[in-house]
Amino acid sequence: MITTIPLNQENLSNLPESVVVPKYDRNQLQAGIVHIGVGGFHRSHEAFYTDEFLSLSQSTEWGICGMGLREADRKIGDILKQQDYLYTLMVKHPDGRQENRVIGSIVDFVMACDDPHAATDKLAHEQTKIVSLTITEGGYNFNAATNEFDFSNPDVQYDLEHPDTPKMIFGFLTEALRKRRAAGIPAFTIQSCDNIQHNGDMTRKMLLAFAEKQDPELAKWIAAEVCFPNAMVDRITPVTTLQDISDLEEVGVQDLWPVTCEPFTQWIIEDSFSNGRPAWETVGAQFVTDVTPYELMKIRLLNAGHSVLGLLGSIHGHETIDGCIADPLFATYVRRFMDEEATPILQHVDGIDLDDYKSTLIERFGNPNIKDNLARICLESSSKLPKFLIPTIAENLAKGGGIKFATLVLAAWCYYSDKGINKFGDTLDIVDEMKDELHQFASKTESDSLSFLKLESVFGDLIQNEAFTQQYCYSVQTLYQNVDIEAQMNELLG
Numbered sequence: 166m167i168t169t170i171p172l173n174q175e176n177l178s179n180l181p182e183s184v185v186v187p188k189y190d191r192n193q194l195q196a197g198i199v200h201i202g203v204g205g206f207h208r209s210h211e212a213f214y215t216d217e218f219l220s221l222s223q224s225t226e227w228g229i230c231g232m233g234l235r236e237a238d239r240k241i242g243d244i245l246k247q248q249d250y251l252y253t254l255m256v257k258h259p260d261g262r263q264e265n266r267v268i269g270s271i272v273d274f275v276m277a278c279d280d281p282h283a284a285t286d287k288l289a290h291e292q293t294k295i296v297s298l299t300i301t302e303g304g305y306n307f308n309a310a311t312n313e314f315d316f317s318n319p320d321v322q323y324d325l326e327h328p329d330t331p332k333m334i335f336g337f338l339t340e341a342l343r344k345r346r347a348a349g350i351p352a353f354t355i356q357s358c359d360n361i362q363h364n365g366d367m368t369r370k371m372l373l374a375f376a377e378k379q380d381p382e383l384a385k386w387i388a389a390e391v392c393f394p395n396a397m398v399d400r401i402t403p404v405t406t407l408q409d410i411s412d413l414e415e416v417g418v419q420d421l422w423p424v425t426c427e428p429f430t431q432w433i434i435e436d437s438f439s440n441g442r443p444a445w446e447t448v449g450a451q452f453v454t455d456v457t458p459y460e461l462m463k464i465r466l467l468n469a470g471h472s473v474l475g476l477l478g479s480i481h482g483h484e485t486i487d488g489c490i491a492d493p494l495f496a497t498y499v500r501r502f503m504d505e506e507a508t509p510i511l512q513h514v515d516g517i518d519l520d521d522y523k524s525t526l527i528e529r530f531g532n533p534n535i536k537d538n539l540a541r542i543c544l545e546s547s548s549k550l551p552k553f554l555i556p557t558i559a560e561n562l563a564k565g566g567g568i569k570f571a572t573l574v575l576a577a578w579c580y581y582s583d584k585g586i587n588k589f590g591d592t593l594d595i596v597d598e599m600k601d602e603l604h605q606f607a608s609k610t611e612s613d614s615l616s617f618l619k620l621e622s623v624f625g626d627l628i629q630n631e632a633f634t635q636q637y638c639y640s641v642q643t644l645y646q647n648v649d650i651e652a653q654m655n656e657l658l659g
């Protein structure tokens with residue numbers, strides 16, 4: 166009979182020997198980093214690198230304080246607090262091995278919506294040197310049709326008028342920087358960890374658009390003082406399941422919200438920081454002067470590859486990414502998409518062989534112990550596809566490259582948004598901020614094949630391109646006649 170030990174600071178020394186625990190003195194740690202959006206990915210990636218760094222160095226300045234802006238963040242905040250901010254990272258290898266490691270780098274958590282003043286004080290505190298973000302691709306309040314900050318969002322309007330009690334990210338950052346400037350405290354770095362090309366530049370552009378409207382003088386100071394490093398982030402991190410929690414109990418650890426992930430991890434960062442940083446390069450992160458080729462490679466191959474499998478696979482009735490890869494048709498299709506549509510428009514990446522990179526991706530996708538659910542992949546497709554897949558189609562159209570594999574994915578997305586079922590008629594659980602609009606446009610497809618594409622904030626001006634609309638009409642009409650996605654995939658593969 167295994168004794169299960171609740172995870173907390175006091176119990177660390179009693180955990181089974183196979184579980185790696187932090188050896189550094191967590192009581193001495195200051196929170197030099199405030200991280201907004203403590204989801205699974207932050208916990209498998211930045212918090213993991215920082216834990217490694219703290220284990221190797223004598224540093225006491227680089228603990229992490231988590232911060233939640235939305236009610237949905239309360240649960241993780243409460244659980245972390247109950248466990249002295251500790252949690253287990255379960256690294257799952259393809260051969261069945263599993264490493265369990267308790268991560269100690271998070272040392273505090275603040276629910277910003279409970280007390281916005283306290284939250285901006287925390288951000289403005291001189292110990293806070295970096296504010297990092299995983300607020301999802303949709304969190305940047307960017308309108309793909311205009312390429313600009315979306316001022317029509319009611320929360321933005323609220324924040325503009327209530328600078329000291331903000332609700333959204335740009336209101337919090339602006340107010341915190343106002344406080345720092347007034348107190349003569351150096352600006353923090355704002356470090357995006359989201360899957361957006363030039364995520365730092367995007368954050369800068371959005372923050373400055375907001376700040377200029379609210380306080381033009383402050384905006385000038387922000388533009389001059391705050392660094393926004395661009396970065397490529399990578400580690401596949403599925404949603405934690407009840408099974409994961411009970412698997413960990415079998416090992417002897419009771420953790421209310423562990424995180425599972427693959428062994429692979431990568432973080433490539435532009436070395437541009439306003440106020441110091443941990444030496445993450447000592448634990449595997451790579452600092453470069455220009456991250457562009459790396460981020461393009463990752464977003465256009467990995468994230469887009471996920472979306473290709475996610476949408477086609479959902480309609481076909483697959484449930485997970487590894488399930489798709491075990492199906493030779495899907496494995497071939499995604500690789501052909503990568504080789505024939507995504508790769509030809511990528512830049513050369515120093516020191517990386519793209520063929521190897523893609524083969525490794527297919528292996529990573531196929532890891533049978535990472536049960537990455539297609540529902541997670543398809544979540545918020547309206548903010549993912551404009552960044553992951555649509556630019557590949559647009560660039561290929563401009564250069565005369567192939568588009569058929571990617572176009573079928575958009576047709577499948579239309580069917581998915583319209584009908585919300587797979588080919589067996591089972592309901593698909595669609596989670597998307599734009600779910601209603603997507604449905605509204607997609608549902609007119611039977612009378613107007615191009616209707617879905619009229620959603621300009623997602624598709625931009627793709628609908629103007631005849632080569633594209635022809636291919637799209639063919640795919641969508643065929644799919645609506647017979648939801649046999651397999652037949653269409655086979656036909657395109659030739």
Ligand code: CS2
Nearest residue numbers: 398399400401402468471542
């Ligand atoms: C996924 C990513 O959200 C998605 O659709 O492609 O979460 C992906 O797993 C990570 O970016 C991997 O680094």
